[in-house]
Amino acid sequence: MTGQDADQQLFQQYRSLLFSVAYRLLGTAADAEDTVQDAWIKWSAADRSQVADPKAYLARIVSNLAMDRLRSTRHKREVYVGPWLPEPILTGGDAAETAMDAESVSMAMLVVLETLSPLERAVFVLREVFDFSHAEIAGVVERSEAAVRQAAHRAREHVHSRRPRFTADRAQQRDATERFLTAATGGDMNSLMELLSPDVTLWTDGGGKVRQALRPVVGASKVATWFAAIATVPYQGVEPADMAAEMVEINGGPGMVFSAPDRVIATLTFDFDAEGRISAIHNVANPDKLGAVGTGTPYPIRTR
Template sequence: MDETAVAFEEYRNLLFAVAYRMLGTAADAEDTVQDAWLRWSAADRSDVAEPRSYLVRITTNLALDRLRSARAQRESYVGPWLPEPMLTSPDVAEGAEMSESVSMAMLVVLETLSPLERAVFVLKEVFGYPYAEIARALDRSEPSVRQLGTRARKHVEARRPRFEARGAERRAATERFFDAVMGGDINRLMEVLAPDVTLWTDGGGKVRAARRVIHGADKVGRWLTAVVGHAYQGIEFADMRVRRVTLNGEPALVVDGPDGPLTTVVATVAEGGRVEAVHMVANPDKLRSVARGRELPL
């Protein structure tokens, strides 16, 4: 491996981590990293004093271009659009701050930012880059970048999940929810769902899923008990296998059919140990990373 490749490989995981938080899908993040490699390998690197900063700048701008294009496509997406779930180490769920930035709930919030706001938020709040460096990366003035950062932070703070449960407490609450779901017990479900819980199901128009976000404990509980235990996509429930994993830093379920994953289920636990959001991804295009067992580098 030559020096050019060695330098790039040193930061490949970092570049993927930045791109994934910017784009919300592993496929787009990987394509962005590959484009960054093409730029890097063809560039005149004689004046590059800090390869890390240079590569992050290239990746961020490539991700921005891709995100702007993806925004238009997502406007015509069938049903709720959710990020692509990725496996993470179980240790991550025990309270690492970096894991919150890739949680399903947080990535959904980041979708509501403008592309530039998202870029500034990711670089500043997640990776700790100073505003001056972000301004150089985005070719903007530092005051304008600070303004973007302040606006993005306020927007995220107003919408981010508010839960204090961490570690064992959070996992225990999630396990109670999973047990109630798999048991099809509406009464137990109502005990663990927050009154204003929301259910997001992403089928992408390719498999059966709710076309709108479902609100409220009663509706969410009834929807879950109506679908669990029944055939799905021509596969009988007896032929499915449910396994507990960690996705995006959170305890989760993967429901497998004979040919691979059918859906993932992630629950966000609110203060008080109740579930305030459920995110289910069934779009087969978004289950490829889980099927391959690929783990998200944080």
């Protein structure tokens, strides 16, 4: 094996981990893939004889590239038409993945991470999700360890205040999602109302490309009415009879994909309250954000 082959093999060993870091930092699969490719270019050009810890070195490269990209895209997200939601990905449900893996890549968590600064987001992800030490993170983000500890504290308090943890288990979530699928595709308002928390919030992301609500839809009655219509009216020009809906794993939890004969037209992911009712729904319909789901290929969400 040549030195170049060995370098490529080593990079491939950590590739899924690097994607997992980049996706949590950026919230889009396309940007994460580009960032990993840029990291490979930097890795290829580096003097690797001086690299004592390839994993930490690669994590530093991909984190800094992702933070740079995040800063450059922030303005676009601020002027986005309607709510900006992360790009959904299919995930595999590997038994080796922990509950923290799934939670850290959930749509609801990624939405909260959007409210952090790029530095705070990187520190939070590397510390809370990937278990890097403060000293290791200081080397990654090129800050003092004291500054990293302060950023970690701010980010953790911010996230925990906006992302309460509930105990609805995966079986309970899956059951609620299956019942929601049946009720929505059957236009069953009563069943939808039973499944929804009274103050449920629906976030819809059409990005100005397809017609969606430009503000959150709040309240069980309004949200149930929105979804009951799926069975009776065309959606994005697709008649109900021509639309397929299936339950899949999206971003570490049960979700739904709506498809026309020739394309994916929307995804749904859910958040649940302490009683197991649906407390939030994230509906991504912007066609620019459905490419990763459209491939049908699960993405890694590993943290080790």
